[in-house]
Amino acid sequence: MMQTHKMYISGEWVESSNKATQEIINPSNEKCIGLLAIATPEDMERALSSATQGLKDWAAVPAWDKGVILKKAARLMRERSKEICQLMTLEHGKTLSESEVEVIRAADFIEWGGEEARRVASRQFPARDPNAKVTIEYGPVGVVAAFSPWNYPVLQASKKLAALLAAGCSCVLKPAEETPMSTIEFIKCLIDAGLPGNVVNVVFGVPGDISSFLIRDPRIAKVTFTGSVPVGKLLATEAGKYMKPTSMELGGHSPVIIYDDVDLNRVVDILVTRKFANSAQVCVSPNRFFVHENIVEKFTEIFCQRAAEINVGDGRDPLVKMGPLANLRRLEAIQGLVDDAVERGAKIKIGGCRIDKTGYYFPPTVLTDVHPKSDLLTVEPFGPVVPIIPFEKDEDVLKLANNTVYGLAAYIFTNNEKRQRYLADNLQVGTIGINDIPAHTAEIPLGGWKESGIGVEGGVEMTQAYLKSQFRYTWNS
Secondary structure (H helix, E strand, C coil), rough: EEEEEEEEEECCEECEEEEEEEEEEEEECEEEEEEECCCCCHHHHHHHHHHHHHHHHHHCCCCCHHHHHHHHHHHHHCCCCHHHHHHHHHHHHHHHHHHHHHHHHHHHHHHHHHHHHHCCEEEEEEEECCCEEEEEEEECEEEEEEEECCCCHHHHHHHHHHHHHHHECCCCCEECCCHHHHHHHHHHHHHHCCCCCCCCCEEECCHHHHHHHHCCCEEEEEEEEECCCHHHHHHHHHHHHHCCCEECCCCCCCEEEECCCCHHHHHHHHHHHCHHHHHHHHCCCEEEEEEEECCCHHHHHHHHHHHHHCCCCCCCCCCEEEEECCCHHHHHHHHHHHHHHCCCEEEEEEECCCCCCCCCCCCCEEEEEEEECCCCHHCCCCCCEEEEEEEHHHHCCCCCCCCCCCEEEEECCHHHHHHHHHHHHHHCCCCCECCCCCCCCCCEECEEEEECCCEEECCHHHHHHHEEEEEEECCCC
C-alpha cells in the first residue's frame, strides 16, 4: 500500500480532513513513490490557529534556549543527512552528492539561526531631555506564512525557518508538493530538538488556495516566498492589499562575463560545474554567457567538450553527474526556450532535445548565434541551456548584462582589476562573483535587486525582516 506523507498541524502528523491526496513522482523514472496529504480549508484553519498559539509558546522560551533548540536541530540534520539525502534524490532527482551538500548547508543556516536568536536585543540611549530616556524595543513581527520551493527543498525552507524562528516568530510553512519527503524529515529534526509543537505548522495543497487563505487572514503578519518572479508578484500584490510586509527571494538570469586574459581551462571547469549543478535549476545559476570575441570560439569548443562529458541519469547512481529536471513542467519549458531560439536562427552546438528514455532528462545544451529577441535571453531558463554571445567592448557587455528585469547575481572573469571594479560598480545585481561563482552560505546576506526580490536571507541581517520595532520614551522627574 502506498504511503501517505502527512501534514504537521498543532503538534501532530495528520492526514487531510477529507483524506485528499496527490501523487509524488520520481522524476528519474516517472513512477509514483508516495501520496501526499492535501489541506482543506478546515486543515488550514487548524494550522493557523495552532501557529497563533505557537507565537505565545515560542515567546515563553528564553532566547538562549531558542538557540539550544535550533543548534540541536542542526546537529540532528547532520546526523540524519544520509536518510534525508536518499529521500531528496528520490523525489527531486538531484545526485546524492548534491543532496548531501544541500543538507549540510541547510544545517548551517539552522545553526546560524540558533546563534542569532541570542542576539536580538533592544537599544537604549539618552533623550534630548536630560530627564528622559529613549528605548527601542524589538519583537517578532508575528505569525508568518512561508512558501518554499522544490529546487532546494530543505535548504530554502531552512533559510526561512532559521530567520523567523530566531526572531521569535511562528509560522505556517507550505513547502513544494513535488518534494515533500525530505522537507518533512527536516521538520522532524526541529521537533525532536525540542521545538514546541505549535510553532511550525506544515501544510500542502493547491498553492493558490493556500496562499489566498493565509494572506488575507488577519492573524498572518508577514509573507515570505522563494520562487519565480510572476508568482512572487502575485503574492506581494495580495499581501499589499492588507499592508503586510513581504520577503521575496525571486528568480534571476545571471550574466557571466568572460574576458580574454583568463585561464580558459580553469574558467570552463568552474562554469561547467556550477552551471549544471542541480540540473541548472538554481536561481543564481550562470545563464547568459558573454564571451570576448577574441576567445569565443575557443571557449565554446572547450565548454562544449566538457559539458558533453557529463553523465546524465538517475541521481542515485554514483557515476551520474547530473540528474533529471524535477518535473515535466520544467522539461517542457526548457524545450520551448530552445525551440524558440532555433526558430530565430540559433545554432545548437550540443544537446537541444529531451533524452530519449523514461524520466525528465534534458542534456547539457549550448547555443550560439542567439537572436537578442529570443525568449532564452529574457526568461529565466531554470535548466541546462547555455547561450554563448560574443562581445567586444566593456560598455557593450555591460549594457547587455543589465538588459533584463532580473538583478540577482552576475559573474566576472578577468584579471584586470580596473575592469573588475568598473563592471562590479555598474552591474545591477545583489551578488557579484569575480573569478569564481560563490555559494550562498549562512553568514552571507543574499538578496536580489530589481524584480529579483525584496529583502535578504542569511547573515546578521536575516532576522531584521521578521522583527518590528517600538519606540518608547520615558520621562522621570
